[in-house]
Amino acid sequence: MTTFQLPNLSSNPKVRSGYIINNKQYTFSFQWLDNFCLLSIYIIKDNKKVYLIKGRAITVNTDLIARVKDPALITGSLMIKNKYGTDVEITQNNFHTDFEMEYYDE
Numbered sequence: 001m002t003t004f005q006l007p008n009l010s011s012n013p014k015v016r017s018g019y020i021i022n023n024k025q026y027t028f029s030f031q032w033l034d035n036f037c038l039l040s041i042y043i044i045k046d047n048k049k050v051y052l053i054k055g056r057a058i059t060v061n062t063d064l065i066a067r068v069k070d071p072a073l074i075t076g077s078l079m080i081k082n083k084y085g086t087d088v089e090i091t092q093n094n095f096h097t098d099f100e101m102e103y104y105d106e
């Protein structure tokens with residue numbers, strides 16, 4: 001398992017971050033809208049953006065990349081989890097403090 005920090009969306013509701021997963025650079029675009037966060041993930045292949053997911057609302061403890069069936073893009077599972085194991089809603093202010101992203105190989 002690999003753990004990634006989430007960006008602070010309280011001061012900037014639209015953030016793009018790069019994460020390296022299995023030696024590949026992925027760009028994550030987080031956008032806070034009213035009371036939820038939209039996520040898009042893409043990789044650059046042949047100078048083009050190839051989206052793994054586009055405009056998906058983040059839900060806690062759900063595999064974000066479950067529908068990606070191309071092993072050349074990514075394998076395993078990627079989840080947003082509460083760091084403390086508590087059952088609280090994601091807010092714009094607690095997104096980066098109480099939650100983290102976890103990647104599991106196969």
